[in-house]
Amino acid sequence: KAGVTQTPRYLIKTRGQQVTLSCSPISGHRSVSWYQQTPGQGLQFLFEYFSETQRNKGNFPGRFSGRQFSNSRSEMNVSTLELGDSALYLCASSLKGTGDTEAFFGQGTRLTVV
Amino acid sequence: GQSLEQPSEVTAVEGAIVQINCTYQTSGFYGLSWYQQHDGGAPTFLSYNALDGLEETGRFSSFLSRSDSYGYLLLQELQMKDSASYFCAVVLMNRDDKIIFGKGTRLHILP
Numbered sequence: 617k618a619g620v621t622q623t624p625r626y627l628i629k630t631r632g633q634q635v636t637l638s639c640s641p642i643s644g645h646r647s648v649s650w651y652q653q654t655p656g657q658g659l660q661f662l663f664e665y666f667s668e669t670q671r672n673k674g675n676f677p678g679r680f681s682g683r684q685f686s687n688s689r690s691e692m693n694v695s696t697l698e699l700g701d702s703a704l705y706l707c708a709s710s711l712k713g714t715g716d717t718e719a720f721f722g723q724g725t726r727l728t729v730v
Numbered sequence: 731g732q733s734l735e736q737p738s739e740v741t742a743v744e745g746a747i748v749q750i751n752c753t754y755q756t757s758g759f760y761g762l763s764w765y766q767q768h769d770g771g772a773p774t775f776l777s778y779n780a781l782d783g784l785e786e787t788g789r790f791s792s793f794l795s796r797s798d799s800y801g802y803l804l805l806q807e808l809q810m811k812d813s814a815s816y817f818c819a820v821v822l823m824n825r826d827d828k829i830i831f832g833k834g835t836r837l838h839i840l841p
Binding site for chain 1: 763765771772773774775778817819828829830831832833834
């Protein structure tokens with residue numbers, strides 16, 4: 617069974633640009649959660665989508681948004697990029713959502729903002 | 731606010747036992763999870779404690795005490811491949827920022 621796939625793996629963007637990251641969950645999983653990982657702040661929850669609806673949202677500005685498609689694939693968008701947005705962005709899929717006991721993470725997208 | 735505290739680094743010897751602690755200041759959570767992350771890799775799920783007590787999965791065990799606001803991950807018969815970062819996490823009840831993670835503990839294993 618294929619794991620969680622994130623694309624692209626690496627990305628370099630300039631301040632002020634926007635970026636879209638993609639996550640394909642494990643087949644059959646309807647929940648996709650997104651996380652930002654930085655050395656200083658660790659892993660922080662961005663939001664969760666379940667059956668195309670945003671179910672939970674972390675404490676991030678509105679520049680961070682996402683969506684989920686009918687096939688459960690999810691995209692995350694960051695607009696007006698700032699240097700501080702440089703991070704590893706991880707998505708995780710699970711059957712039931714963030715209340716689930718086990719989430720499967722993708723390899724992440726390493727975003728560098730210059 | 732809600733927070734999870736872990737030691738930033740722990741060092742142990744191959745073949746030994748090591749305990750990684752996680753203390754928390756939060757209320758109303760479903761359970762405590764542990765994840766392992768190797769450098770450059772994705773976090774992988776290790777264990778979950780919904781109830782107080784010890785959960786054992788092979789060489790790894792995890793413990794939770796809600797009355798003490800404390801949990802730990804116990805790794806036995808350490809192997810070099812166990813060198814990684816370990817994160818505890820809780821899933822919160824009735825909050826939008828549904829899940830919070832500790833900052834992670836870097837485990838160094840000496841031969």
